[in-house]
Amino acid sequence: MDVEGLRTFVAVAETGQFQAAADELGISQQAVSKRIAALERHVGVTLLVRSSRGSRLSLDGQVFLPHAKKVLGAIKQAEQAVRPGGRSLRVDVLHRRISPAQAVYRFYRSHPEMDLDAVTLSTENAAQAAQAVREGTVDASFRALPADQIPAGISAERLLDAPLELLVGPGHPLADAPCVRPADLAGHRIWIPGIRPGTEWAAFYQELSTAFGLSIDALGPNFGDEALMDALADSASLATLVGSGDRYLWPQTHDLRRIPLHDPTPVYPHMLLSRSGDQHPVLTALRAHLRTTGPRTPHDVWVPGWVGLADNGCVRAGS
Missing domain, CATH: 1.10.10.10 (Winged helix-like DNA-binding domain superfamily/Winged helix DNA-binding domain)
Structure with a gap:
């Protein structure tokens, strides 16, 4: 009719x-x-x-x-x-404790009138997340995706570099260090439970290990963040890596230490994936917010060779 x-x-x-x-x-x-x-x-x-x-x-x-x-x-x-702005913006933040979720939360706190919904596609790798964005399951996602793997119809902007920090208990040999070079971590056991083969973060940590001769493993069951914090507090040799913008909580008695990595500073490069030409006003506002308030990328940054380099909001291949 x-x-x-x-x-x-x-x-x-x-x-x-x-x-x-x-x-x-x-x-x-x-x-x-x-x-x-x-x-x-x-x-x-x-x-x-x-x-x-x-x-x-x-x-x-x-x-x-x-x-x-x-x-x-x-x-x-x-x-x-x-119609753009007629519904909530659905943003995949990957994990509610890490930098993307915290950045989206800060955006919402400063723009409470904006209608958005933070979700987690926790079982998806970067390619699958990009497909979810293209199909409209979500409007945007934060992922580390090689520039040559960005599918047609998807815009990728490297807007949130998360510098890595070493997290250790008070008995660890590096517990009192003001900062640590990645190369100085060779020989120390770095435990990051939950790394799944085929994911972008597995590829990231594999290249980090190769570049600096590190021992990073995901052995054993992943009982969650609280269990990891307990293990770090009780160990004089165990360490893990977290993003500087990640928000983890532990009892004060654990006395865990967050130690910046420098010379160079490894960063996890979260790129904002969205559909090309998407005019949702909340997405436009979020993108502008990240450009102006995101953490400044260190001068001595290290990223894997497969990561696209930031170039005025665009992405180009490089190392």
């Missing part, structure tokens, strides 16, 4: 005049007549009775009118629902 025919029928029914309906719709009276005739052929009944004084609804037209209005109302609601 032609939507414009329905809209024209309602206009004629409410104005009582073909010419008045034509003026309201911005079309000719002849176009109004053609639309009404086509609609009546489609439904198989006469909807409007013409006279020298105008037109009035037939009995069938009186029955049809409220249904036509409901259809037009539903169409209007559907259009508003998908």
Whole structure:
């Protein structure tokens, strides 16, 4: 059924005049007549009775009118629902304790009027997350995706570099160090439970290990963040790596130490993936917020060779 025919029928029914309906719709009276005739052929009944004084609804037209209005109302609601800004922005933050989730939370705190929904596609790797963005499951996702693997239709902006820090208990040999070079971690056991093969973070830590001769493993079951904090507090040799913007909590008695890594500073490069040309106003505001408030990338930054380099908000291949 032609939507414009329905809209024209309602206009004629409410104005009582073909010419008045034509003026309201911005079309000719002849176009109004053609639309009404086509609609009546489609439904198989006469909807409007013409006279020298105008037109009035037939009995069938009186029955049809409220249904036509409901259809037009539903169409209007559907259009508003998908119009940019007509619904919540769905952002995949990967994990609620790490930098992307904290950055989105800070954005919301500074823009409480913005309508957004932070979600986690925790079982997805970067390629699958990009596909979810392209299919519209989510509007945006923070991932580290090689520049040559960014699919068509996806925009990727490196807007959130998270410098890594060493997290250790008070008995660890490096517990009192003001900062540590990545190369100085060679020979120390770094435990990062939960690394899944085939994910971008597995590739990141593999290249970090190779570059600096580190021993990073994910052996043993992952009982969650609290269990990891307990293990660090009780060990004089165990360490892990966290992002400087990650938010982990532990009892004060654990006395865990966060130690910056420098010379160089490894950063985890979170790129904001979104559909190319997406004009959702909350996405535009989030992107601008990250550009102006995100942590400054260190001068001695290290990233894997497969990561795209930031270049005025665009992404290009490089090392």
